[in-house]
Amino acid sequence: MEHFDAVVIGAGNAGLTAATALQRGGSKTLLLERHNIPGGCATSFVRGEFEFEVALHQLSGLGTEDSPFIMRKVFNDLGVMDKVEFVQEGELYRMFVPGEIDTTLPACWAGLKSKLQEDYPKESDKLEAFLKLCSDVTVESFMLLPQVRKTNDENQLKANCPNFIDYGLRSAKDVLDEFFDDEKLKTVLAAYWCYIGVPPSQMPFQDLAVLLYAYAEFKPWNIKGGSQALSSALLESFLEAGGEVRFNCGAEKILTNDNQVRGVRTETGEEISCSAVVSNASSVMTYNELLDHDVPPIEISKDFKSRRMGTSAFVIYMGLDCTPEELGVTSASNFVGNTMDEELIHDCMNTMDDPVAGMLTCYNFDDPSAAPAGKSLVSLVCLQYGDLWKDIAPEQYAQTKYEYAEKLIDLIEQAFPKIRKHIEEVEVATPLTMMRYLNTPGGAIYGFKQNPQDSNLFRDHIDAVSGLHMAGCWNNMGGFQPTYMAGEATAKLVLKELKEKEIEHA
């Protein structure tokens, strides 16, 4: 039987970064992927003259060349910085609520403040204080808190993280209400809640703070050739380092002996021996279906019980035969809502009713190479829980899909009225499409529901099966930067563990 130091199950973002970091770190690694292409949701597909980005809207954490941030180091360590080209976006987003709000925020920390102060002069001083709080909470919760927690010294916490203590874990809504009276301003500032999937009332303020601060300070980015280019670059780096990959080859079982990983059986029945498994599949799938135990380990079971399934998404991918200018696009990212009530929007995500809020991303606004000349590449998105779609009879599925798509187009056309008449290519993805391609329960796109309790602050690291590690959004935040980082962090842990084992056996 062939032996590997590590087998990585799934070539999504975290699987790819884990595999690449493992192989480059000296571990003999096998990467298994059930599809024919690396990336998971970080992929693209081609229809006619268009290549559609599946999932990436705004990549965070890169910073600029002059003022780099963490992802440049991560990608550099993974050997992909010279294999991809990043494109900086000029705006954070345009927020549009018919008759109420139409504003576009620049992707610049100073510019953001002056734009908001100009739009909401009465809240000027509060804005100053609020934005400072966002940057303070970000620095405290992501830079200082991890150090302070190691000391477990309350005085250290009070000295280093005063703003986090007062604001970090309160709900975003609570903090916005404390600062502002203007409902429109609160709606504009909370727009990024849909990158988390829970409304401001259920979202810890630290998450909103970091989204606003990090996107404005370190800029939103996209990638030439889309997220697939980065997925393929990671795979290339993995192969260059000597890694082995198998496509169209899913894992069927994670094999253990005395609660210690011993190998993986693939769907073709082949058994592969290994010392460690990194699973990029959902934790639910990993422990309830892949692991060769009859029941999941007790600590996992307990952990699962306090989790709730996260949101999926409904997406319309469109190639239009008009330019972004003709379409009226002034920002790559656009949030469009019929209401400023995020609670109502979130309630709607649990129904098949007409969507009341959605997003349009125009990929060739900042990167003209993302669509043929004279055309536009856009996606229309609304979040929706996936379980709703499971009960639709198979023969009703296509019609239901198109009917829902019509409603989403109606919604978005309020901001971009010419969409329909320019459609040249269109593909509709429902939560079941997400389920099909991501293999996640409920078609979840960000993992479990990201309520405050989902945060690692409330979770112990679980080492239930020796040698089995998770990498992905299921015990971390969802989204691109968090999953890339999760894979890299897991690889570091595995490399350390493998090294310790080596020493034990030496």
Next chain:
Amino acid sequence: MPDNNILNAVVGYQEAVKAKEKLEQSGTDFSEQKGDVGNTIAKLHPKRLTLEVSKIIKETESTKTFRLISTAGQLPPFQAGQYINLFVNIDGTETARPYAISSEPSQRDYYDLTVKRVHEGFVTNYLLDHVEVGQQFLSTSPMGTFYHNPLYHGGDLVFLAGGSGIAPAMSMLKDVLTRKQPFNFHFIYASSYISDYIFIDELRVLAKQHNNFTLTEVISRPPEDYQGITGHLSADRIKSLANITDETMFYICGPTPFNDYCQQQVAELGVKNRRVRIEANGPPKNPDTLSNWPTSVSMDDEITVTVTGKGSFTAKVGEPLLNSLERNGYSAENACRSGECSLCRVKVVTGEVFNPPEAHLRKSDREFGWIHSCVAFPTEDIEILL
């Protein structure tokens, strides 16, 4: 979490811990959902179907319809115009070909595949000459993007069909009629010979019965004293037959030269790209006539294909890579075999291949050497990762 956890000093922390305990009491470990994802997807898009030939209908001298029933449960739904990829083993060679479903989606007891003989058609001729009732096949579930999309296709539909291209048209027409869609559907059905017309009697009856369905027959090699319309589907011909507006949607399906010709003709009429759907139809037969074909290479040149870690074989430049792989006992997942679906994607480690326009490659595929093996022609010795 230990009681002396410093996070207890954080506003909201203790409340959140309590909320978590509450969630834990009412939550589950998701074990009740075991198999749920797999089962949900299998109802819509099973990876493989096992099909049995229940009936073979002789349509014309050169065409048969194979009626395929499922050996396990109901067949998955499809959108009229879609195809399945049928896996066959012919004298030890495992290969496959995509065939449009000609039956309508409103019934799912069977899928009809209508197959017309093709000169030197490896699989087509096998199906027509050797397949019998009761025989079983594996196939993909229905797929493809050639169908009426209600989001933008509208209700003024013109189908330019050539030869067996009538198969998906038939499914689309019956779907429109069964569901009583308020569409006007016009078939302009081209054939070389009258005797090659498939479904023609049924189509003529349907045209008489339904005001919203028009059938125009166009014959390119008419018998003497033929009274009907003759010739090719030139721009002028199409213009004279159809009342084209900005809302007209064209569907084109037939042999590749027919598709290319019709595409050119409707473009000449000023029809926008967004109003034309063309069904892909296999790899180009004469890639050496396409632009960018390397002049020093001829179709009959022999090259060596090495599959990393597995072996190597010689093949002709003019044979699509997927076909030569299959002939030599290698397998790659595949479905459309026309460059579109990307399932047969493989990585070229060394050497050059010719990618025709049919290859709908991603930008990053070109960058990192990934190709669609079904339409790729190796123009020198190559090594690939499979």
